[in-house]
Amino acid sequence: VESETQPPGCKDAVPLHKLTPRGRRTRERIIEHAAKIFNQRGFEGGALSELLKATGLGKGGIYRHFSGKEELAEEAFRFAWKRAMARRNAGLEECATGEERLRKMIGNFIHGTLLTVPGGCVMMNTTIDADDTNPHLLALVRLAFQEWQSAIEKTIVAGQQSGEFGGEHDPSVFARRIIGSLEGAMLITRIEGNRAALHEVQEPLNALVSSLVVRKSARREI
Amino acid sequence: VESETQPPGCKDAVPLHKLTPRGRRTRERIIEHAAKIFNQRGFEGGALSELLKATGLGKGGIYRHFSGKEELAEEAFRFAWKRAMARRNAGLEECATGEERLRKMIGNFIHGTLLTVPGGCVMMNTTIDADDTNPHLLALVRLAFQEWQSAIEKTIVAGQQSGEFGGEHDPSVFARRIIGSLEGAMLITRIEGNRAALHEVQEPLNALVSSLVVRKSARREI
Numbered sequence: 508v509e510s511e512t513q514p515p516g517c518k519d520a521v522p523l524h525k526l527t528p529r530g531r532r533t534r535e536r537i538i539e540h541a542a543k544i545f546n547q548r549g550f551e552g553g554a555l556s557e558l559l560k561a562t563g564l565g566k567g568g569i570y571r572h573f574s575g576k577e578e579l580a581e582e583a584f585r586f587a588w589k590r591a592m593a594r595r596n597a598g599l600e601e602c603a604t605g606e607e608r609l610r611k612m613i614g615n616f617i618h619g620t621l622l623t624v625p626g627g628c629v630m631m632n633t634t635i636d637a638d639d640t641n642p643h644l645l646a647l648v649r650l651a652f653q654e655w656q657s658a659i660e661k662t663i664v665a666g667q668q669s670g671e672f673g674g675e676h677d678p679s680v681f682a683r684r685i686i687g688s689l690e691g692a693m694l695i696t697r698i699e700g701n702r703a704a705l706h707e708v709q710e711p712l713n714a715l716v717s718s719l720v721v722r723k724s725a726r727r728e729i
Numbered sequence: 730v731e732s733e734t735q736p737p738g739c740k741d742a743v744p745l746h747k748l749t750p751r752g753r754r755t756r757e758r759i760i761e762h763a764a765k766i767f768n769q770r771g772f773e774g775g776a777l778s779e780l781l782k783a784t785g786l787g788k789g790g791i792y793r794h795f796s797g798k799e800e801l802a803e804e805a806f807r808f809a810w811k812r813a814m815a816r817r818n819a820g821l822e823e824c825a826t827g828e829e830r831l832r833k834m835i836g837n838f839i840h841g842t843l844l845t846v847p848g849g850c851v852m853m854n855t856t857i858d859a860d861d862t863n864p865h866l867l868a869l870v871r872l873a874f875q876e877w878q879s880a881i882e883k884t885i886v887a888g889q890q891s892g893e894f895g896g897e898h899d900p901s902v903f904a905r906r907i908i909g910s911l912e913g914a915m916l917i918t919r920i921e922g923n924r925a926a927l928h929e930v931q932e933p934l935n936a937l938v939s940s941l942v943v944r945k946s947a948r949r950e951i
Contacts, residue, residue: 547861547862548773548861548862549771549773549774549857549858549862550774551770551771551773551774552771552772552773552774552862625861626860626861627857627860630920631857631916632857634916634919634920635771635849635853635854635857635858635919636771636857638848638849638919638920639769639770639847639848640769640770640771640774645920648920649920649921649922652917652920652921680929683914683917683926683929684910684929684930684933686913686917687910687913687914687916687917687926687930688906688909688910688913689913690912690913690916690917691908691909691910691911691912691913691914691916692905692909692913694853694856694909694912694913694916695874695905695908695909695912697856697857697860698852698856698860698867698870698871698874699871699874700871704905704909707902707905707906708906708909711906
């Protein structure tokens, strides 16, 4: 998706509210394909030719919907992240305790991320792609990271309030340790081309979660 | 550095052994600048124009030395990785114990990586850049990862042989946990734009290292 090859007039993309239902579906289809291409090839490497092939559309058909490559990349990131978060939070409503909930989040990442959007974790990929070059896209990644961190933090805070978890742990630092360990294992998985590193990290992270729990004997002492 | 814009005849790059000392210095200068550009902008985003500006050379002056963008990217990665490893292993010869050595490696990464080559950890960046698109470059990253993992593993094995560390720990899994935690923290540091996540991970990783050590009381029991 090279901005140099955008047709003139692309700044006049049709606004979302003026699209027909069919136009909206086309727009969504473009975003879904763009998400796969950007997550594998990056913002600079994602080629318009590939997107045209994947969608069966012409250049005009793509840029009717987006003001340029930047807007398309942002929409693609939003799409991929929404899908990633849905998978990372799947089944949480069935968890009875905070400990179960955190373990579920960890397991969801380990077993689900590579099935979400091809190319690995969209947060990691977009960070590396954008951190030195695209502050606007990096700002979106930062919001995404904060959303994920906050989901973990809230679970810890709720557990602390209910007495399940000890109050001495910093929920924010704890959330970052979990996310950092998962993302680091994902990186090694991408390097090695197998999931060993991801699977290895599950047991130590579960143990870390268990270390939050106030054990019954300790609770009695209070 | 767009391969499309390479001048014809670039496949006949001057072999290294035929370069004059001045030619070698020029080659090294190109590689050093290319490493900075690729580590910040990626393989696809790194522009020839930027490299020309940084080196003050013309296209012919660059491609006299490299068969194409691929070779330049590989040499740039090797250069950046060598520099990264030198920093990660700095001062190890002064460490008296395996525990000190591992702590030093961890501290070196936390405090030194962002000073090595602009753009963050070259291993992470090149993985994300190459994993879906450039198997040859990814193979180089895999060797680099193995070199780092092996440096940590050897320290653990030596500690196990000397009796400093317990024999129940898998050196390979342990090395991957350390590397994963460091890289994940580096990712969060890139997202947040500050070093908090990197600094936060030092104490838990030091504690993890200490958990390897056979305490004197335990040793006496054996």
